[in-house]
Amino acid sequence: MKNNLINRRDFVKAAGAASLVGTGIFASGCATIGGAAKPKVVVVGGGFGGATAAKYIAMWSERGIDVTLVERGDAFVSCPMSNLVVGGSSTLDKISVAYGGLDKYGIRRVKGEAVGFDATAKTLSLADGTKLPYDRLILSPGIDFMYETLPGLATGEAKNRVLSAWKAGPETVALRNQLTAMKEGGVYAIHIPKAPYRCPPGPYERACQVAWYFQQAKPKSKVLILDANEDVVSKKGLFMKAWNGQYKGIIEYRNNQEIQDVDARTLSLKMSFGEDVKADVLNVLPPMRAGNIAAMNGLNNSNRRWCQVDWLTYESTAVPGVHILGDSLQIAPAMPKSGHMANQHGKVCAAAVIALLTGQTVNQTPMVANTCYSFIDDKNVVHVASVHRYDAAQKTMVTVQGAGGLSADANALEGVYANSWAKNIWADMLA
Amino acid sequence: MKSQYLLAAYAALGSSFALAQTVPAPATVDKNLGRNLAAQCANCHGSNGKSVAEVASLAGVPANVTIQKMKDYRDGKLPATIMHQLAKGYTDEQVALIAQYLEKQPK
Ligand SMILES: Cc1cc2nc3c(=O)[nH]c(=O)nc-3n(C[C@H](O)[C@H](O)[C@H](O)COP(=O)(O)OP(=O)(O)OC[C@H]3O[C@@H](n4cnc5c(N)ncnc54)[C@H](O)[C@@H]3O)c2cc1C
Numbered sequence: 001m002k003n004n005l006i007n008r009r010d011f012v013k014a015a016g017a018a019s020l021v022g023t024g025i026f027a028s029g030c031a032t033i034g035g036a037a038k039p040k041v042v043v044v045g046g047g048f049g050g051a052t053a054a055k056y057i058a059m060w061s062e063r064g065i066d067v068t069l070v071e072r073g074d075a076f077v078s079c080p081m082s083n084l085v086v087g088g089s090s091t092l093d094k095i096s097v098a099y100g101g102l103d104k105y106g107i108r109r110v111k112g113e114a115v116g117f118d119a120t121a122k123t124l125s126l127a128d129g130t131k132l133p134y135d136r137l138i139l140s141p142g143i144d145f146m147y148e149t150l151p152g153l154a155t156g157e158a159k160n161r162v163l164s165a166w167k168a169g170p171e172t173v174a175l176r177n178q179l180t181a182m183k184e185g186g187v188y189a190i191h192i193p194k195a196p197y198r199c200p201p202g203p204y205e206r207a208c209q210v211a212w213y214f215q216q217a218k219p220k221s222k223v224l225i226l227d228a229n230e231d232v233v234s235k236k237g238l239f240m241k242a243w244n245g246q247y248k249g250i251i252e253y254r255n256n257q258e259i260q261d262v263d264a265r266t267l268s269l270k271m272s273f274g275e276d277v278k279a280d281v282l283n284v285l286p287p288m289r290a291g292n293i294a295a296m297n298g299l300n301n302s303n304r305r306w307c308q309v310d311w312l313t314y315e316s317t318a319v320p321g322v323h324i325l326g327d328s329l330q331i332a333p334a335m336p337k338s339g340h341m342a343n344q345h346g347k348v349c350a351a352a353v354i355a356l357l358t359g360q361t362v363n364q365t366p367m368v369a370n371t372c373y374s375f376i377d378d379k380n381v382v383h384v385a386s387v388h389r390y391d392a393a394q395k396t397m398v399t400v401q402g403a404g405g406l407s408a409d410a411n412a413l414e415g416v417y418a419n420s421w422a423k424n425i426w427a428d429m430l431a
Numbered sequence: 432m433k434s435q436y437l438l439a440a441y442a443a444l445g446s447s448f449a450l451a452q453t454v455p456a457p458a459t460v461d462k463n464l465g466r467n468l469a470a471q472c473a474n475c476h477g478s479n480g481k482s483v484a485e486v487a488s489l490a491g492v493p494a495n496v497t498i499q500k501m502k503d504y505r506d507g508k509l510p511a512t513i514m515h516q517l518a519k520g521y522t523d524e525q526v527a528l529i530a531q532y533l534e535k536q537p538k
Contacts, residue, residue: 056470059478060463340474347470351463363461367525369471369517385513387520403520407512414512417475420484425474427483 038066039357042124042134044114044293046071046099048339049140049325051429052346053353058105061354068108068132070124073169075099076430079199080339080373081422082168086176087209088216089378095168095422101431114141114293119319136353138314139299140325140342141291142167143198146305149287150262158264162282166198178281179213182221186280188214189224191259191269192233193287196306198327198337200234201384203227203285205374208239211247212377223250226257226269226277234336235374235406238382242410246377259284290328302330311390311397312362314349323349332397335388336370343425344368366390368397370404373418381414382407465532468525472533480533491538497530 043054046069054069076097084090099109113127123131145164147153153162165175179188188210192203207225214221232239232253243251258272268278289295289305299307301318308330309316314323326342335341348366355362371385386404388397407414461467469480472489476482480490489497503509504518521529 060466343474344471347467347473351467361461363464363467365461365464367468367471367520369520371474371513371517383513385516387517400520403516403518405516411512416485417512420482420486421475423484424477424482424486428473428478431478431483 038064039135040066040068040133041136041138041353041357042068042070042132043138043140044070044124045140045142045291045326046073046076046109046430047140047142047326047342048425048429049327049342049346050138051076051099051102052343053138053140053323053325053350054107055102055105055429056347056350057353058102058107060350061358063106065354065357066108067106068110068134069099069102070110070112070114070126070132071099072111072113074111076426077168077172078339078422078426079166079168079202080425082165082172083202083206083209084375084378085168085172086165086179086206087213087375087378088176088180089209089212092169092173097426097430099430101427114139116293116297117322119321122321134321135357136321136323138323138325138349138353139291139294139328140346141293141328143288143290143327143337144292144295145286146289147286150259150284152262152264152270153284153286155264158262161264162262162267162284164285165283166202166285166288175281175283179210180217182218182280184218185220186218187222187224187278188281188283189226189269189277189279190283191257191285192225192227192229193285194228194258195233196331196337197285197288199339199372200336201239201372201374204232204234204239205376206283207251208242208247208374208376211250214250215247221250222252223247224277224279225251225253226259227253227255228258229255231255234372235382235384238376238406238410239374242376288327290324294324294328299324299328306330311395312348312364312366313352313356314345315352323353325349332388334386334399335368335397336372338370338372340372340421340425341368341370343429344370346429364390364392367400371421373414373421375415375418376410379412379415380410381412381418382410383414383418465528468521469529469532472529479536481536481538488538489533490536492530492533494527494530494534497533498526501526501530 043050058067078095081095115127117124163171163175165171211223259269261270267282268276290300299316302308307324316322325345327337352362367389369387373383387400391398476489482488501518504514
């Protein structure tokens, strides 16, 4: 209990918050004399879902709940906008945000690797042996890759040659460097796994960004999209228009391109059907599943890949007291694995966790909305949007009919709005 | 109109009863609904409606202004890249709750 030593000012604030939200705030079973022990929430993952949940629990409970955020990274690096770094119109610097902005909410930040939890003792374990006690645990670890399906990428050396760059950071820059080093007239190939994967339009946006770069710097070079899916998974009409228009002769799209393995030495793909495909820069997005901390601890109760939750609280249907957000979820119909969506999960979960810890009723009519902006070049953008509501009969999220839709055409005004979206959502998570 | 006045009068009467009897609020009224719904707009309009970039702030905007704009987006009377599609996702009651919450947020 040594973490419960809080100073008098904090105590007065906590007491104030408690009177605002009702005395139920101390009803979590670990109240000590004077109410010094606030309910504890531990969040794993300072990405779109986790950072949002941490901030909103601290903000909405007015510090009535003690929030700890565990993150392995030093700073947040955004996947959205990272394709612009690959294309060369942005830099890693511009898509990175420090975690310090969360300090003003009283959130305790712990840099470390979460490795497991004990759902009975209610503790989270870190790699360095630290154990963090919680009343509610929230996991938003994003995705991890199913490398077991691609033996050719088993070694670190192979992974460095054939990048995914599907978690923004050093790999994003490394892929950019492979492209700038590539000879004029070379081929960049991107392999897309079968859906579901993180960010449905993301691979097609990346193909556009690489093509845009080639157009400026290496006009004889080609982009080859090898898609394991039957068809373009997202914004098909809008992307096809660009591939048959401004990128005609640069981008080639092939569907039903399942692979058996990758040969990192020769930079080639061993296809399930037909001849091997060789490239000069080979970018493979391996099949994905829930992040390790969720997948390794029995929370992946959907095909052993994704995690099922109660959509009112985001509490795992496998382990009580543990909530899961973002890409790790088994999605509801038409709900993409996106940062926008993970941010919205974070807020519904924050409201529910506060309610659960303070004896209030959980909102029975949650809604979430999604928007994914994709850059066709350095300025012109297209979007897809949808609104989702909880359906009590089906116990899942369903789309609101008649709402949402696509851009009519790629346009520069939405380029401005996409940049604005990024700044606002980063601030909504981290400032 | 008449029935609304009656309702208001009734509510006023009722409140003095409520004081005496401490009638609990009906379970369907969730005081955080406006806050929770408005949080969905924050991805683009900023936390609590305070934007840090090009898209407009909604914090501190009179509720009737936001309500009217949402109606106009829904009905195609205001030009939009995306709001016409999002506005159709919310009922009038939900828009009113959002607008009232945002009105109270500091600019
Ligand atoms: C190229 C690309 C473009 C994209 N573009 C868009 C877009 O335009 N719009 C959009 O909405 N979405 C986009 N996405 C998708 C978006 O990035 C994800 O959907 C989003 O990041 C999911 O949020 P999350 O919270 O689930 O995971 P993340 O945001 O990945 O957060 C997970 C965090 O948890 C940390 N973590 C994981 N495990 C542990 C552990 N055991 N211990 C400690 N820390 C841990 C990680 O370091 C990470 O910071 C894009 C993705 C890619 C790859």
